[in-house]
Amino acid sequence: MIFNSFHFLLFLPCVIFLYFAIPYKWRWLFLLLASYYFYMSWKPEYAFLIVASTAIDYYASMRMSAIADKAKRKPFLMLSIFTNLSLLLLFKYFNFFSDSARAVFDSFNIFYDVPEFNLFLPVGISFYTFQTLSYSIDVYRGTTKAEKHFGFFALFVSYWPQLVAGPIERSADLIPQLKKDFDFDYLRVKQGLIRVLWGFFKKVVVADRLSIFVQEVYQHPLDHGGFAVVLGTWMFAFQVYCDFSGYCDIAIGSAKMMGINLNDNFKTPYFSTTIREFWQRWHITLSVWIRDYLYFPLGGSRVTYSRLMFNTMLTFAIMGLWHGANWTFVMFGVVHGVLLSLRRTTDKFFPSFRLNLGSRFRWLSMALSMFWVFNLTCIPDIFFCSRSVGEAIIHMQSIFTVPNTSYDLIHNAMIGTDTSVQFILSWLFVGVLLFFDVVLYLRKDMTIEDYITSRTKPVRWAFYIVLLIFVGWFAMTTNAAFIYFQF
Amino acid sequence: MKKLFVNIAILLLIYFLISQIAVLSLPFSWGNTRLNTKYVAYKEQPEVYNTVFVGASTTYRHIDPTIFDAALNEKNSDYDYHSFNFGIPANRTPQSIYTLNYLLDSYEEYIDCVVLDLSELTKMGVDNLHKKEMIYWYTRDNISSIIKTSYESEKGMLNKVGVPALHVFSYGEKLLMVGMGAALLEQHTGLNVESLSLGPDKNGYYSLDQEMKDDPEGDLAVRYEFLRTQDTIDYRTRQCQLLFERFGNVQKGYSPTMSRELNKLIKTCNEKDIKIIIMLSQRLGDRYEYLLPLYNSLPEANKISFANPDEYPFLNDRDNLFDLAHLNRNGSVVFTKLFADLFLEKIQQQERE
Numbered sequence: 001m002i003f004n005s006f007h008f009l010l011f012l013p014c015v016i017f018l019y020f021a022i023p024y025k026w027r028w029l030f031l032l033l034a035s036y037y038f039y040m041s042w043k044p045e046y047a048f049l050i051v052a053s054t055a056i057d058y059y060a061s062m063r064m065s066a067i068a069d070k071a072k073r074k075p076f077l078m079l080s081i082f083t084n085l086s087l088l089l090l091f092k093y094f095n096f097f098s099d100s101a102r103a104v105f106d107s108f109n110i111f112y113d114v115p116e117f118n119l120f121l122p123v124g125i126s127f128y129t130f131q132t133l134s135y136s137i138d139v140y141r142g143t144t145k146a147e148k149h150f151g152f153f154a155l156f157v158s159y160w161p162q163l164v165a166g167p168i169e170r171s172a173d174l175i176p177q178l179k180k181d182f183d184f185d186y187l188r189v190k191q192g193l194i195r196v197l198w199g200f201f202k203k204v205v206v207a208d209r210l211s212i213f214v215q216e217v218y219q220h221p222l223d224h225g226g227f228a229v230v231l232g233t234w235m236f237a238f239q240v241y242c243d244f245s246g247y248c249d250i251a252i253g254s255a256k257m258m259g260i261n262l263n264d265n266f267k268t269p270y271f272s273t274t275i276r277e278f279w280q281r282w283h284i285t286l287s288v289w290i291r292d293y294l295y296f297p298l299g300g301s302r303v304t305y306s307r308l309m310f311n312t313m314l315t316f317a318i319m320g321l322w323h324g325a326n327w328t329f330v331m332f333g334v335v336h337g338v339l340l341s342l343r344r345t346t347d348k349f350f351p352s353f354r355l356n357l358g359s360r361f362r363w364l365s366m367a368l369s370m371f372w373v374f375n376l377t378c379i380p381d382i383f384f385c386s387r388s389v390g391e392a393i394i395h396m397q398s399i400f401t402v403p404n405t406s407y408d409l410i411h412n413a414m415i416g417t418d419t420s421v422q423f424i425l426s427w428l429f430v431g432v433l434l435f436f437d438v439v440l441y442l443r444k445d446m447t448i449e450d451y452i453t454s455r456t457k458p459v460r461w462a463f464y465i466v467l468l469i470f471v472g473w474f475a476m477t478t479n480a481a482f483i484y485f486q487f
Numbered sequence: 488m489k490k491l492f493v494n495i496a497i498l499l500l501i502y503f504l505i506s507q508i509a510v511l512s513l514p515f516s517w518g519n520t521r522l523n524t525k526y527v528a529y530k531e532q533p534e535v536y537n538t539v540f541v542g543a544s545t546t547y548r549h550i551d552p553t554i555f556d557a558a559l560n561e562k563n564s565d566y567d568y569h570s571f572n573f574g575i576p577a578n579r580t581p582q583s584i585y586t587l588n589y590l591l592d593s594y595e596e597y598i599d600c601v602v603l604d605l606s607e608l609t610k611m612g613v614d615n616l617h618k619k620e621m622i623y624w625y626t627r628d629n630i631s632s633i634i635k636t637s638y639e640s641e642k643g644m645l646n647k648v649g650v651p652a653l654h655v656f657s658y659g660e661k662l663l664m665v666g667m668g669a670a671l672l673e674q675h676t677g678l679n680v681e682s683l684s685l686g687p688d689k690n691g692y693y694s695l696d697q698e699m700k701d702d703p704e705g706d707l708a709v710r711y712e713f714l715r716t717q718d719t720i721d722y723r724t725r726q727c728q729l730l731f732e733r734f735g736n737v738q739k740g741y742s743p744t745m746s747r748e749l750n751k752l753i754k755t756c757n758e759k760d761i762k763i764i765i766m767l768s769q770r771l772g773d774r775y776e777y778l779l780p781l782y783n784s785l786p787e788a789n790k791i792s793f794a795n796p797d798e799y800p801f802l803n804d805r806d807n808l809f810d811l812a813h814l815n816r817n818g819s820v821v822f823t824k825l826f827a828d829l830f831l832e833k834i835q836q837q838e839r840e
Contacts, residue, residue, distance in 0.1 A: 006616075020488070184488055186488075186490055186491055189491055190491065190494075193495075209669075420676075421669055421672045421673045421676060422669055425668075425669055425672070461498075464498055465498070465501055465502065465505070468498065468502050469502065469505060472502060472506070472663060472664065472665055472666075473506075473509075473664050473665070473666070473667060473668030474666070474668040474669060475665065475666045476666065477616075477617030477618075477665065477666035478617075479617075
């Protein structure tokens with residue numbers, strides 16, 4: 001079941017209504033059943049993987065909690081890590097590594113006969129395996145207590161709003177909230193609905209509309225000139241932002257209605273003035289996960305300069321690979337790693353190397369820095385959006401070419417053809433999005449629902465009506481899946 | 488909780504009212520780019536055309552108005568035929584009736600003859616949902632007949648309930664203008680036009696060969712390659728023969744509501760002194776089950792059938808076919824000439840009656 005489907009529009013009110021209608025002691029069971037129904041509506045077989053992962057992690061964590069000696073806990077931690085990474089490796093990465101190995105063997109004329117493993121990638125596997133991994137590691141470290149109630153633990157793993165594309169939650173944040181008895185709260189439900197509606201606007205009005213042009217540019221690498229590639233890449237940057245943050249808004253809003261606060265995954269990321277800040281604002285729960293469970297154990301930044309560069313590149317490469325089993329995603333991570341390393345290098349050797357137009361024009365310095373960083377983040381996006389590294393390089397080369405006007409879709413859209421309306425609407429709605437992002441940024445990363453509920457009644461209702469009309473009239477009814485569902 | 492429900496209800500009511508104001512105040516728009524293109528071309532000079540064809544791809548690809556007019560004008564010196572083809576791919580019969588009624592309401596003074604090609608009745612699947620092509624032609628007047636027709640023509644209780652429900656859902660989407668904003672803007676900025684689809688003579692006929700030539704990388708090349716083998720043509724012909732034998736003489740309609748709609752249309756045309764012909768092309772699959780009984784329920788002077796493969800073997804000649812369901816340019820020329828002859832006979836019959 002995807003959020004932008006009629007199925008979900010029936011599912012959400014039913015779950016919210018029943019959640020408050022049934023007695024507290026049965027709510028966990030109801031939510032667990034709803035979560036499995038939500039997940040099994042894609043492919044019922046997928047549920048076996050979650051059940052297996054849940055059961056093994058539960059067993060491992062219970063055993064670890066019963067052992068005082070950290071060294072003796074290790075085998076159970078290894079059991080959990082081995083199980084989760086095996087699932088990921090088998091279902092997501094096996095063919096990727098196998099194909100890569102085949103290419104290497106072929107180049108040495110060595111016969112390589114490992115068959116393809118043709119299984120569907122279970123939806124959201126990267127998200128829930130990371131979530132359960134963090135739980136096992138925290139229990140091993142002793143920073144969190146093992147959850148004794150199997151039902152609540154299973155619900156923590158499978159809680160439907162964030163099951164398939166995050167935010168990646170920590171057990172210490174989520175489980176206590178799942179156990180809490182929430183009464184119906186009008187303001188909270190209203191705020192949840194505002195967040196859900198805003199998420200729908202981002203996904204079905206902005207992201208799906210932008211995808212028309214992004215696909216056209218990125219699926220025809222040789223047909224477009226420099227301007228189209230640059231514009232198409234900017235459009236992709238907004239598409240992926242609206243697609244993923246739209247999903248998170250719907251997830252956070254849905255959970256909020258049930259009284260549960262999920263962590264924010266995005267805080268106006270395109271207003272970052274450095275790449276480092278960008279990763280503090282973009283896919284925050286993944287960045288924090290990678291920092292806590294990979295970067296810090298490697299030594300973090302309290303190491304030598306060369307080791308720091310190595311740590312940065314390795315964590316970003318792994319983070320890129322987390323996104324998908326393709327070298328394009330690895331390159332996406334590597335390029336981000338390079339950009340961050342370059343910044344760290346200039347910080348170390350040229351600390352005064354900053355754009356500074358004086359205090360009077362501080363806003364201009366910030367705006368230029370934001371635009372610069374936005375464009376820098378578009379470079380790895382070219383790899384993210386391309387079907388192969390080779391195509392990504394062709395797109396980069398195309399930036400320096402003139403358009404072939406007979407095929408150049410964006411050029412055609414701009415000279416008044418049947419795609420012009422969608423093109424203009426795309427940028428109009430990006431403008432609406434940026435307007436609210438500016439407002440929220442200036443209010444210290446306030447959430448949209450807090451901002452709207454703090455307004456006067458006429459402003460609130462005007463917002464509801466206009467946003468509902470945008471979503472209703474201008475929704476792209478293509479039922480396009482969320483980009484991050486494939487991860 | 489009551490306050491929340493009341494506020495949501497008020498919000499939805501406001502949305503509904505604003506949508507209704509928009510629907511009622513905005514000028515009419517076709518939800519189909521090809522049909523809109525044809526309409527835009529037609530309305531520039533409606534006085535030129537006295538004959539219009541409406542229907543699905545079998546109309547669009549098979550009847551060339553230039554050949555039709557020439558064939559008739561050669562035989563009938565009293566009347567100068569000028570026809571326009573409004574056929575579009577995947578059109579359903581109620582959609583054709585809607586188009587025809589719209590043309591008759593708007594341009595009755597110029598129209599003397601109309602041809603309606605019977606096609607799918609109200610077939611609809613989940614894949615058709617949310618498509619502007621499926622949404623624009625529902626009205627308060629035709630929705631009940633669409634629901635009844637789909638109930639009558641569908642097989643199995645699941646489809647008998649499910650298909651009408653999908654139509655009701657789509658009608659609801661039209662009332663709420665779901666996803667229609669961009670289409671309306673395209674329409675009213677004049678950008679919802681695909682001039683190639685008018686065909687080389689700008690009369691609405693566009694042969695599949697020509698379209699494949701104009702768009703060599705499109706899907707048509709694939710259709711041409713793979714759907715035209717002699718084995719599949721023979722199989723298709725046998726299927727048509729079997730179904731025609733089985734349903735060719737069935738009188739009782741599977742869809743009495745659609746039969747009533749068509750007879751009402753014939754009556755309306757008669758009252759307006761407009762000649763009307765209902766055509767039945769050769770069709771695939773199980774469509775004969777409901778199309779032949781429906782066709783049989785219409786007056787003799789108002790119908791022409793090409794349904795019997797034995798009667799018109801050229802329709803199944805590989806040299807005349809583009810794919811399994813459509814003629815190529817060569818076939819459409821032969822077809823148009825034959826159709827013109829039969830059309831003239833029927834018009835004369837109607838005049839006699």
